[in-house]
Amino acid sequence: MSSATAQSRYHAPRGADRALALITLLAGLTVRDAADTSPSPNALADIADVRRCLGGDGEAYRTIIARHQAMVSRRMWRFSRDPETHEELVQDVFVEAYECLGKFRASGPFANWLACIATRVGYRYWRRERRERGLHSAADIDLEAIAEEPADDPEDFARVAATLHELLATLPPRDRLVLTLRYVEGHSVEQTAELTGWSATMVKVQALRARAKLKAAFDRAAGEDTP
């Protein structure tokens, strides 16, 4: 598809005109700073592609998707292990990112900005899932997969991941989110705070409560009596 055709077929995101001017300014600053901090070539390519998108070139977004879909896919796999839902969530992230592209300020890497959107999309999905289906029951979880140390085999890793996912699914979305980001994704308190938009203290408190609830869920799944 030619660039001219692409420009006519995609609409520029909301607030694109004002954002384009700001992005151009910030991108210039970022490029000037590049000599000092040496940002990755991908970060610079992201900024250039965002500028093209804001100018109405929809094909530039194809490049952005290709560059980041592995990261987004990995992240969204923590939110849903159903292949269809997973793919839909990954698409949702990129559609929402496109609609908000005018708000990207290039003050940090595009990947981080995208990760925040992915977290928001995943959290919203969990909340909707909870409203529609309720919480997963701990009594139905088979803990055999996590009883022993798994062999160095991807299938064993997947079984452990599935069991952990089921255990976390017994928690309310907020608790599930903080444990997923802190432990499953392996983010620090500060990174979790940035992704969720909570304060660092809030993340610590939420994680503490969530761990207690997870312990209770684990005990229920193991058939033990909780005090």
Add this chain to the structure above:
Amino acid sequence: MMDEPQLERLADIARREPVPRIDVTDGVMLRLQARAPAPAARAFVWAASLGLAIAVPLAISAPLVLRTWGDPLVRMFVDASRGLP
């Protein structure tokens, strides 16, 4: 017993799980194209919104304005017409 070290151990194993590879490029681009309104449709929506924004307040306030100011306005026009040479 699910304490913090146990949770960290499980999470560490879970992170090593291979994630299915997917390509959403075409799907996303199709969804973006479907969401993009045509220029004519956008202009129509814009004009209709503007029309409604003007017409609705007028329609609501017109009876009240006429009831309150109708007679004085008519009298004013009649008086003005009498005063004309």
